[in-house]
Amino acid sequence: MLKAVSLGPGDLSLLTPAARWAVEEAEVVAGYKGYIELIPDEVLEGKIVVSTGMMGEVDRARQAVEHARAGRKTVMVCSGDAGIYAMAGLLMEVLESEGLLKTVPFEVVPGVAAFNAAAALLGAPLMHDFASISLSDLLTPWERIEQRLQAAASADFVIALYNPRSRKRSDHLREALGIIGRYRRPSTPVGMVRKAYRAGQFVEAVPLKAVDVDKVDMQTVLIVGNSATRLVEGRMLTPRGYHRKYAL
Amino acid sequence: MLKAVSLGPGDLSLLTPAARWAVEEAEVVAGYKGYIELIPDEVLEGKIVVSTGMMGEVDRARQAVEHARAGRKTVMVCSGDAGIYAMAGLLMEVLESEGLLKTVPFEVVPGVAAFNAAAALLGAPLMHDFASISLSDLLTPWERIEQRLQAAASADFVIALYNPRSRKRSDHLREALGIIGRYRRPSTPVGMVRKAYRAGQFVEAVPLKAVDVDKVDMQTVLIVGNSATRLVEGRMLTPRGYHRKYAL
Structure with a gap:
């Protein structure tokens, strides 16, 4: 299972319950390090965190897809809305190129965009x-x-x-x-x-x-x-x- | 105090905490009746509800502004994002026409748009x-x-x-x-x-x-x-x- 999860602007008051639950139930949390920092430490405890710098998008997407393919509940977090100028598309591109679109359930959790x-x-x-x-x-x-x-x-x-x-x-x-x-x-x-x-x-x-x-x-x-x-x-x-x- | 509050698509999993708190602390909840129905009954209990049909937008906005002017904490709820093709603008127009923009604090709580x-x-x-x-x-x-x-x-x-x-x-x-x-x-x-x-x-x-x-x-x-x-x-x-x- 792979989810592109929208964190919203960053303040927890604008994080939807759906996004929070998705991160909470994940085994792997991937994201740009600046976005990972928006998530409270206690939520990340015990999870695998895949965090890369700003230019590491493709690498991050590949790693997230790998974890999902291996059967781990994986989320890719994005600030704003994951579906607007963000990682939802790149994840789909990687899934497609690896022939995984039919086998790895993929979902986008919408949010408050910038x-x-x-x-x-x-x-x-x-x-x-x-x-x-x-x-x-x-x-x-x-x-x-x-x-x-x-x-x-x-x-x-x-x-x-x-x-x-x-x-x-x-x-x-x-x-x-x-x-x-x-x-x-x-x-x-x-x-x-x-x-x-x-x-x-x-x-x-x-x-x-x-x-x-x-x-x-x-x-x-x-x-x-x-x-x-x-x-x-x-x-x-x-x-x-x-x-x-x-x-x- | 007057807030234009975004309810998101309708499911509570996509309602932000900020929107929920705004409705909970309000004394007056105004909105199109189809949107008011999206709010759980227990949240509305004890509040003044100003609910009108689809064409009653101006009337609704005026009533909400009246309540806010009288000092009541008032929210206007909208499905999707209150700031996108929705009531935020009409509220500002009414506040402006009544000369209340400086005296009635007005805020928009953003949300997940359609x-x-x-x-x-x-x-x-x-x-x-x-x-x-x-x-x-x-x-x-x-x-x-x-x-x-x-x-x-x-x-x-x-x-x-x-x-x-x-x-x-x-x-x-x-x-x-x-x-x-x-x-x-x-x-x-x-x-x-x-x-x-x-x-x-x-x-x-x-x-x-x-x-x-x-x-x-x-x-x-x-x-x-x-x-x-x-x-x-x-x-x-x-x-x-x-x-x-x-x-x-």
């Missing part, structure tokens, strides 16, 4: 259609990312930006906001959230023209409002519709 | 950039919805479709899949999920050309794969990248 958490802290930015775009060009050509930014901006989606900076390139975010700025007013609210619901939490919403890209690190999630989003008392509010069916 | 749940049950469809589009034209002109479908399809986003049918019009989904089909192969996997993690759960993934729109009701969430998404053993798998940095 952008669900960011949105909550920012107010109500995701009341209307939205697009989520990762600015990491490690696995995706930058041209494709630009094309997506343009499509999302031109069709007035609220836009969530993941991985806004990389070690190698610091200008992705500036370029991305430049593309979005061709279609949105300079006053469009942009929310930035880092370490949501964890120590060191940072939450800020400012107009597009005032975004300081140097304040943004790799772990920040940004949410750019659509044409109707307003800044109200420092928070973001995207009204639900373009028609006004109700009068307030 | 499409997080659908994705988990379908495998790993959301491993790459995605767009979420509601097909309801109650509050949004259909032309704008078409524009978004086109933008998302042409830029190869995985696409989540909310509100795929309405009482009044049954052809929205057919039209939407037609637009997407101009940019995606007929074999593109499409996942359909209804009543995720609840009694009567329905999960199916089929090629785009084989989608039976008559199987889809208002509560179904659809996830359409991108150009790289595959159907494997009846589930959806979107590989994480276009480059292959790792060999499996």
